[in-house]
Structures are given as structure tokens and as C-alpha cells.
Amino acid sequence: MSLKPAVTVHRRIAEIGREAWDACAGNPAYAGNPFIRFDFLDSLEAADCAVERTGWGPQHLAVEDEAGRVAAVMPLYLKSHSQGEYIFDHAWADAYERAGGRYYPKLLSAAPFTPATGARLLVRPDVDVAQARGMLLGGALAVCREFGASSLHVNFPTADEWRWMGEEGLAQREGQQYHWHNRGYASFDDFLGALSSGRRKTIRRERRDAQADLEILRLTGAELTEEHWNAFFGFYMDTGSRKWGRPYLTRRFFSLLGERMADRVLLVMARRHGRWIAGALNLIGDDCLYGRNWGCVEDVPFLHFELCYYQAIEWAIERGLERVEAGAQGEHKIARGYLPSAVYSTHYIADPALRAPVEAFVARERASVEADIEWLAEEYSPFRREAT
Known part of the structure; x- marks a missing residue:
């Protein structure tokens, strides 16, 4: 399926429309995640939660095929703060601004106020995934340049997207939550x-x-x-x-x-x-x-x-x-059967003076998080040894 070369930017998800958006978000590969569906994201905008006034300015991306049908979409927001994200970059913002930089606005791809893993590069099932992903990421970086944003962040993508974006040069960050598995x-x-x-x-x-x-x-x-x-x-x-x-x-x-x-x-x-x-x-x-x-x-x-x-x-x-994801934080969840699980984010920093220390930090942090997950699961698991 050939794609048009242009990526369009939409100030409201309603401009793209439910049918077109969900044709991409409804890809069976995304396992029916409710937070990437049109109704959830549009409700946040219609209810004045994720809008410019609250610091969540929608800049959603869409790619069309040669027939003019939406082939891929990406939820995207121009942020004037780092609240409601659950992937914390406040220290980066403080350090950059103390050095004379301007961290906000920044761009964020996520389900607002929702620390749940889900696809962020949403591609219609009959469309070439690599081509569509490349166009969406390229479009997001172009929007970053257009607004003079300090950075692009993709919070809680799938593991597959995280690996792909890492190969495309974005810094890969890893965190942990506590999930129950059936x-x-x-x-x-x-x-x-x-x-x-x-x-x-x-x-x-x-x-x-x-x-x-x-x-x-x-x-x-x-x-x-x-x-x-x-x-x-x-x-x-x-x-x-x-x-x-x-x-x-x-x-x-x-x-x-x-x-x-x-x-x-x-x-x-x-x-x-x-x-x-x-x-x-x-x-x-x-x-x-x-x-x-x-x-x-x-x-x-x-x-x-x-x-x-x-x-x-x-x-x-x-x-x-198959599982219950109980949200962000909370080591007390381990004793209730929710074991530590990895969650992901990726980050593009426009200024090389900030990019280098951020990349070094997330690399060290990633190793520490992976070690913590293994240690917590081993030392504090409530399960009988023979039951694991």
C-alpha cells in the first residue's frame, strides 16, 4: 500500500475522525488497548482535559495512502509542563534551564494522564509498518523543529516500538511497574x-x-x-x-x-x-x-x-x-501478587549539550532498573518457589 509523502498535523483528534483513527488504533496487534482508541482520546479533549489551556496542545499526526485514506496516526501533544506523564524529566528541565536553555515547550506522544503501555505509532493492518513508522517519527521531529521544542518524548510505547525507535537514534529509557499475571x-x-x-x-x-x-x-x-x-x-x-x-x-x-x-x-x-x-x-x-x-x-x-x-x-x-496493570509506582503491590515489570520511553533531545548527558543518564538508569526488577522479583515474590 503506497503512502502519500506528506504528514498532516491536526489540532484536534476530531479532525481525523473516529472511523479513520480507529482503523489504525484497532490493529489486532495492539490487543484492544482502550487508551489509544478515538473515544478515549477525544473525550479528554472534549472535556477540556487534554487541550492547550491545560498545557496539552494536540498536534496529532496522520499519514494517508494514495487513495486518500488515513493509513497511520500518532497521538502527539505540545506540552508547556511535565505534569500528568508518569515518566519524570523534571531534573532534565531544571538542569537545562539553569544552564540558560528553554525546556518548554516540548513534544509528547502518550495517552494523557495514563501510565499504561500501548502503541504510539498506530498503523492500519494493511499498511507497511516500517514505512509508516518512519513517516510518523519524521513528522514528529519536523513538528519539534517547527515549534522550536526542546525535545520529543514517547512515553509507554510497546517494547517493539521502543526497540525500533532506539535503532532510529532516540535515547531509550526503562522504568518499572507492578503487574499481575494470570x-x-x-x-x-x-x-x-x-x-x-x-x-x-x-x-x-x-x-x-x-x-x-x-x-x-x-x-x-x-x-x-x-x-x-x-x-x-x-x-x-x-x-x-x-x-x-x-x-x-x-x-x-x-x-x-x-x-x-x-x-x-x-x-x-x-x-x-x-x-x-x-x-x-x-x-x-x-x-x-x-x-x-x-x-x-x-x-x-x-x-x-x-x-x-x-x-x-x-x-x-x-x-x-492475561494480566492486570495496576498503574504507576508502589512496591507494596509485590506482596499482593503484582510483580515488577519493565515499561519504556524514548527521548529525542534537540540540543546536543543536553542530549549527551541525557543519553548517558538513561543508559546507566536502564542497567539499574533491570537489576532492580530481577532483585525485587527474586527477593520479595509472594509466590511459593514451586509455583513460579
């Missing part, structure tokens, strides 16, 4: 059977204490109502205000998510005597459950573990999903 468990008790006896007892006690006097519901699809979103937004705002000062998502975003992607949403909610007190938001992929946001208005011991980790594992087992 080893063919028939039930939650079957999963517990793979753990050490001490961990089994602890998890059973945590679940018992968390569930005492509470009603816990798992809501998806048509079960989701504005009542649930009203309650959850209250949890989200309370937690977000305490953790980072300015929550990223608006109330309208959650309504749009419920309207457009209800079948991809799992909302785990807890209530006491008819009053909602806590909730955890997950998005459903074809092979993975992605934990995203949590909040509460009542402090209940172990309820965070119950709603975010144990309910997610139980639901994934029931649906036969």
Missing part, C-alpha cells in the same frame, strides 16, 4: 494457592477486614449511571487534591467515558448503609485490566487493596484476562 487460575482461591502460606493468610485477613459491613459492587456497561460517576468524581477530587494539588480530569470526562466506552469500564464501588464511600476505576482491554484511579471519603483499613488489587485480580480471572 497463570491459568480457575478462581481467586486458586491464585492464593500459588502464594506462600503467610501471604495467603494476610490477604484473606485484609479482604475480610476491608469487606466488613460494606457492600462492594462491580459495575460495567449499562449498569453505570450518573449517580456512580457523581460519587466517583468526589472520590477522585478528594484524592487528587491531596496527592498532587490539581486533579487532571474534569467531571464531564467521566460522563463521556460512560457514554462512549461503558463496555470498556469496570467501576468497583463500595458503600456503607446506602452511602458510597470509595471506588476504583479500571479500563478493560482485550487481554488486560488496567487500574487507573482510586478515591475514598472514609478511611477503611485495606479497602484500597481490596478495590484496586484483589477485586481486579478476581474479575480478571473470571474473564480469562
